[in-house]
Amino acid sequence: MTPVIRIDGVTKRFGDVVALDGVSLDIFENEFLALLGPSGCGKTTLLRAVAGLETPDTGHIFIDNRSQDGLAPYERPVNMMFQSYALFPHMTVAGNVAFGLKQDGLRGAELAERVREALARVEMESFADRKPQHLSGGQKQRAALARCLAKRPRALLLDEPLAALDKHLRERTQLELMTLRERLGITFVVVTHDQDEAMGMASRVAVMEKGRLLQVGSPRDLYERPDNRAVAGFFGHMNLWDGTVSTGDTVTCAVGAVSAATSLPAGTPVALAVRPEQIVLHAAGATPDSGQLAGTIADVVYGGTVSTYFVAHGATRIRVVRQNGAGPALERGQAVVLSWPVSAVRVLPS
Amino acid sequence: MLGAPWAWSAVLFLLPLAIVLKISFARTQIGVPPYTPLFEGGALRATLDNYRDVLTDSFYFGAYLSSLKIAAVATVVALLVGYPMAYAIARAPEYRRGLLLLLVVLPFWTSLLIRIYAWMGLLRPGGVINSLLESLGLIDEPLRLINTTGAVCLGMVYAYLPFMVLPLYARLERMDPSLREAAGDLGARPWRVFLSVTLPLSMPGVVAGALLVFIPCVGEFVIPDLLGGPDTVMIGKVLWSEFFSSRDWPLSAALTVTMVAVLVIPILLLQRVLHREAS
Numbered sequence: 146m147t148p149v150i151r152i153d154g155v156t157k158r159f160g161d162v163v164a165l166d167g168v169s170l171d172i173f174e175n176e177f178l179a180l181l182g183p184s185g186c187g188k189t190t191l192l193r194a195v196a197g198l199e200t201p202d203t204g205h206i207f208i209d210n211r212s213q214d215g216l217a218p219y220e221r222p223v224n225m226m227f228q229s230y231a232l233f234p235h236m237t238v239a240g241n242v243a244f245g246l247k248q249d250g251l252r253g254a255e256l257a258e259r260v261r262e263a264l265a266r267v268e269m270e271s272f273a274d275r276k277p278q279h280l281s282g283g284q285k286q287r288a289a290l291a292r293c294l295a296k297r298p299r300a301l302l303l304d305e306p307l308a309a310l311d312k313h314l315r316e317r318t319q320l321e322l323m324t325l326r327e328r329l330g331i332t333f334v335v336v337t338h339d340q341d342e343a344m345g346m347a348s349r350v351a352v353m354e355k356g357r358l359l360q361v362g363s364p365r366d367l368y369e370r371p372d373n374r375a376v377a378g379f380f381g382h383m384n385l386w387d388g389t390v391s392t393g394d395t396v397t398c399a400v401g402a403v404s405a406a407t408s409l410p411a412g413t414p415v416a417l418a419v420r421p422e423q424i425v426l427h428a429a430g431a432t433p434d435s436g437q438l439a440g441t442i443a444d445v446v447y448g449g450t451v452s453t454y455f456v457a458h459g460a461t462r463i464r465v466v467r468q469n470g471a472g473p474a475l476e477r478g479q480a481v482v483l484s485w486p487v488s489a490v491r492v493l494p495s
Numbered sequence: 496m497l498g499a500p501w502a503w504s505a506v507l508f509l510l511p512l513a514i515v516l517k518i519s520f521a522r523t524q525i526g527v528p529p530y531t532p533l534f535e536g537g538a539l540r541a542t543l544d545n546y547r548d549v550l551t552d553s554f555y556f557g558a559y560l561s562s563l564k565i566a567a568v569a570t571v572v573a574l575l576v577g578y579p580m581a582y583a584i585a586r587a588p589e590y591r592r593g594l595l596l597l598l599v600v601l602p603f604w605t606s607l608l609i610r611i612y613a614w615m616g617l618l619r620p621g622g623v624i625n626s627l628l629e630s631l632g633l634i635d636e637p638l639r640l641i642n643t644t645g646a647v648c649l650g651m652v653y654a655y656l657p658f659m660v661l662p663l664y665a666r667l668e669r670m671d672p673s674l675r676e677a678a679g680d681l682g683a684r685p686w687r688v689f690l691s692v693t694l695p696l697s698m699p700g701v702v703a704g705a706l707l708v709f710i711p712c713v714g715e716f717v718i719p720d721l722l723g724g725p726d727t728v729m730i731g732k733v734l735w736s737e738f739f740s741s742r743d744w745p746l747s748a749a750l751t752v753t754m755v756a757v758l759v760i761p762i763l764l765l766q767r768v769l770h771r772e773a774s
Contacts, residue, residue: 198676218679231677235695244691248682296681 147210148173149300149332150195150223155204157190157356164190166356167204172300177326177333179347181340181379187356188336189228192302195334196225208299219248224298228305230289232277238288239264239273245296263295266325283314290325300332307342319346340380344368352376369420374493377418384424384463386417387495396492399461400438405490414495421466423489426454428473429480438463438483445477456481512755519545519748530744545749555733555750559757562730565644565719566712569651570659573708574701576652577659581700582693584660585667596664599657607654611721614650615641618722642724650718651708658707666700667693702765710758730754 148171157165164187172178180188193199195206197218206213213221224245232241242260251259264270267287277285286306293301306322307315323346326333337343343350344364351361352375360372371377374385388398390413396405398417405417429439440458447469454465454475463483475481520541521530533541549555584595602610617623620637628634640646674696678688694701716731723729730750738747 196680198680217684218676219682219684225677225680227673227677229671229673231671231673233674233678233692233696244678244683245681248687292681 146173148207149209150334151207151210152191152195153205153207155191155194155201155206157187157194157199157201163356165194165201168353168356168358169204170351170358170361172332172334174332175330177323177335177346177348179343179350180334180336180353181343181350182338182353184338186353188338188353189304191353192225192304192334192336195221195300196223196302197221198225222299223302224293224296225302226289226293226304226306228308230277230285230309232285232289232292234277237274237276238269238280238291241277241288242292242295245292249296259295263291266294266329267291282310283318286310286318294329294331298331300334303333303335305336305338307337307339315342322346344380352379371418371491371493374416374418374495377416377491377493382421382464382466384417384419384421385493386419386461387414388417389414390492394487396490400458400463403490404487405492406487407492409492416493416495418491418493419485419489421453421464422451424463424465424483424485426456426465426467426472426475427482427484428475429482431482440481440483442475442477442479442481445475456483458483512752515748515751517748518744519752521745521748523743523745528744529742545745546753548746549749549753555730558728558730558733559754561728562713563757565647565727565729566651566709566715569648569655569712570705570709572648573652573656573659574705577656577663577704578701580656581660581663581667584664585670592668596661599660603657608717610654611650611718614646614653615721618646641722642727644723644727646722646724647719647727647729650722651712651715654718655708655712658711659704662703662707663697663700666697666703670696706762706765710762713758714754 150172152168152170152172155165155168156163166187168187168191170191180191182188190199194201195208195213197213197216197220208222232238233244236244239260242263243256246256246259260273261270264273267290269284269287269291272280272284272288277288280288286309290306303322307318310318319342322333322335335343335346344367347364349361350364350367352359352367354375360367360376362370367376368380371380371383377383377385386398386400386403388396388403390407390409390411391397391402392411394404394406395402396407396415396417397403403417407415409415438458440456440463442454443457443462444455446453446455450469451466452469454467456463456465465483517533518530520543521533522540522542522544523529524531531540533539580599584592584599587595615622618641619625620639620641622641624640625634625637629637670693674692675688678692679685683691714731714734715729716735719727719729719732720735723732734747734750734754737743737750
């Protein structure tokens with residue numbers, strides 16, 4: 146399958162700062178890809194490079210197999226929705242939508258029809274004659290979306306599309322974006338710093354840090370099978386223990402010898418990662434099959450559906466999440482035994 | 496809080512204007528002051544003769560018209576020169592903008608009079624420009640550069656350019672750069688981006704700059720006096736000669752009041768237009 150967008154070894158520097166460091170990524174037809182990372186990780190620069198708003202120092206960007214080298218933004222078949230929405234304040238909503246279409250030479254009835262169609266798609270027909278400054282945040286976002294979609298781009302690039310919205314609007318808009326994308330069948334590339342947002346919306350997430358791509362995969366892949374410490378730490382909470390591989394399938398770490406499936410030679414420094422919800426809490430004296438570990442409950446954080454337990458084992462605090470009501474109540478100070486399946490242990494490069 | 500600016504306006508603008516207005520209704524007389532009092536023996540002794548002269552004498556009408564024309568030309572040229580300057584400064588790297596703005600206002604550190612004398616030195620028949628062209632063999636006899644209406648326009652553009660650049664810069668610098676980027680992203684070529692987005696959004700700056708250049712240019716005296724010729728009639732020069740040569744204070748006052756009226760009306764109209772656009 147040929148990708149819609151192929152990013153091939155793109156590097157971009159701003160003075161001494163390396164914004165993008167040899168990023169390669171294929172973005173496919175009909176997918177919802179999220180570029181996720183902390184601010185300053187280069188995700189927005191990458192999006193802008195695809196749009197033609199930044200010129201890569203090295204590397205190339207292809208859209209539909211066509212090199213975009215030297216092509217200005219107005220020559221590229223993608224459109225970008227800016228974080229500030231960048232609606233033209235001196236034009237009405239309809240004028241904003243028509244602006245992009247007029248550049249394609251559309252006039253008269255055809256233009257009017259395309260504008261109406263784009264506004265209908267985001268349920269903004271009744272606001273066609275409003276100026277942007279008389280719109281709410283959510284309405285501005287829809288107007289900006291309509292302006293991009295009217296152009297029927299090969300891919301829609303969205304820079305932090307939800308960042309400017311209220312919390313309660315964010316969730317709804319997230320769902321709307323997903324439905325809209327499915328209905329239109331357009332590739333969406335969204336930049337976000339919010340892992341919940343990325344995991345909730347995207348079919349694939351590319352995690353970035355310091356200008357590099359750390360891992361690309363489905364939200365489930367990234368959560369359950371992170372490739373490295375940074376990705377493991379980025380999504381939810383993770384127990385991370387530094388250690389070294391001993392002989393056999395065992396890693397010696399802060400909590401002792403832990404069974405783990407690894408083919409690395411003995412002596413290799415690694416980090417073990419175990420999700421808090423994969424660990425099972427037993428009352429003291431229990432003898433579970435695998436991964437036993439004794440400890441004392443140091444803290445309990447009650448959270449309605451689930452509670453988080455911090456179990457002290459020597460100097461290490463292990464985070465455990467347990468469904469409330471699944472087993473006997475456990476109190477602070479109580480001695481417990483922890484267990485987990487070997488498959489829950491992920492061996493990462495340290 | 497609102498009172499203070501109004502008080503300053505009253506003291507510094509309205510009060511002097513009221514005095515001028517008072518004199519404009521008087522008659523000239525030999526003495527100190529050289530005009531008759533407004534009230535004499537408890538009776539109002541106002542006359543509209545001065546205004547009748549100002550409005551009926553075609554010489555004054557011609558002077559007003561020519562002042563407005565010259566100021567308009569200077570304003571348009573200043574806009575054409577100032578807009579690219581303001582645009583370039585607004586898009587320069589942030590650390591360099593301060594220096595560039597300083598260069599724009601740097602001429603203010605020298606008196607206008609001295610700078611206009613410098614232009615005389617450049618433009619006069621034996622001046623820098625003419626001798627350079629002559630030594631290059633491009634001309635046989637000096638070009639008539641000084642004492643022309645063109646020289647007056649040049650001087651005005653030069654003197655008032657910063658007043659055009661600064662409000663334009665302020666407007667362009669505050670403009671969200673993503674608006675231009677969005678226009679490009681939506682398929683507009685750079686020239687189209689400028690005409691459809693940058694220029695319309697900078698209109699308040701254009702209007703402010705144009706007014707700040709146009710208004711002082713209409714009443715300008717020094718520049719037409721030093722760079723203008725006998726056929727350059729401007730109201731500032733007429734005023735000066737009525738006031739100092741003819742010592743006709745009431746007529747000069749009437750000329751002034753008429754000029755303020757001529758200028759205030761378009762200013763108020765423009766302000767209303769701008770206000771409506773903003774809301």
